[in-house]
Amino acid sequence: MSAAKETASEIDYYAKALKAPRIRDSAARLAEQARDIGWSHEEYLAAVLSREVSAREASGAEIRARVAGFPARKSLDDFNFEHQPGLKRDTLAHLATGAFLAEASNVVLLGPPGTGKTHLATGLGLRATQLGHRVLFATATDWVTRLGTAHQNGRLPQELAKLRRYGLIIVDEVGYIPFEQDAANLFFQLVSSRYEHASLILTSNLSFARWGEVFGDQVVAAAMIDRIVHHADVITLKGSSYRLKDHQIDSLPSTRPENTAE
Known part of the structure; x- marks a missing residue:
């Protein structure tokens, strides 16, 4: 040889x-x-x-990225900034460095449906996986269901401890469906367990002032918001739905009663 x-x-x-x-x-x-x-x-x-x-x-x-459970792979590079001219690119670029994850800080994306909240949350989550962080993505109702199952099985503390091992948890669609008191309490425990330990990204179509309607208790909502925003970047998106931009909404039949006054 x-x-x-x-x-x-x-x-x-x-x-x-x-x-x-x-x-x-x-x-x-x-x-x-x-x-x-x-x-x-x-x-x-x-x-x-x-x-x-x-x-x-x-x-x-x-x-x-596969384990994270993203609904679709949407990167930050694909985001349409023209539809959100008020969004500061510098802020997003800084978040993309993953510095907020090292600091166990949160990101909150607020705005009407279709303005890009889920896209940005997914993009930041995808970037986190590339930086070596473990990520989980689910809607608010799915998270409550998961925690509820753990609670029923007597394993809620263990489940919360397990989730703390993930550097980032993404909670999509907070506010689309109101929570009953038990569900609200479970969600509060998720937020509290991660406070200053690991990061959250939350998206919501409602302003913080209306979260009391979602959780059925202003006190619980205020305590939750306090923990979320203590170390957080809060980004508010504005405008109409990007998904409907090519549709002629004005052509839809009106449901308002006709004004018959002379």
Whole structure:
């Protein structure tokens, strides 16, 4: 066996032992380039390891994105800023760095339906998976159902502790369906358990002033809002629904009674 083949065989063995088969492929592809350019041994090793790390990070991000349960893959790059001219790109760019996750801060997106709240929440969540964070996405009603099941099984404290291991939880559509008192209390416990421990992103079609209507108790709502916004970026989106921008709403039949006055 030639020296080159023997070395290739050793690399193959070591790559399998390290459970890093891509090292074998990268080493072979980069070897000729290293010889042609005159890389040092250290430069060649760094290039091979860099390819392995990049591949692992990409693979890990894809797995984290699948586990997160996003309703659709929507990135921040795809967001239509023309529909939200008041949205500060600098604010969004800063959030995309993931700094708020390191600080266990929250993001709240408020605005009418169809203004891009879920898109932005998903985009920030997707970016978090790329930065190495574990993420879970669900609607407010789905979260309450999950917590309710855990409560019924006597495992609510364990479930809340498990969820704290996720760097980011996204709660979509707060306010679309009012909560009964038990559900409101469960939601409050979710917020409280993550306060200053891990981040939340919440979207809502209602202003904070109307959250008391959702949770059926102004005191509970106020306590919840206090914990959410203590460390948070609150972004208010305005305007009409982006989903309806190409539809002629004015052409729909009016449901208002006709004015028959002369």
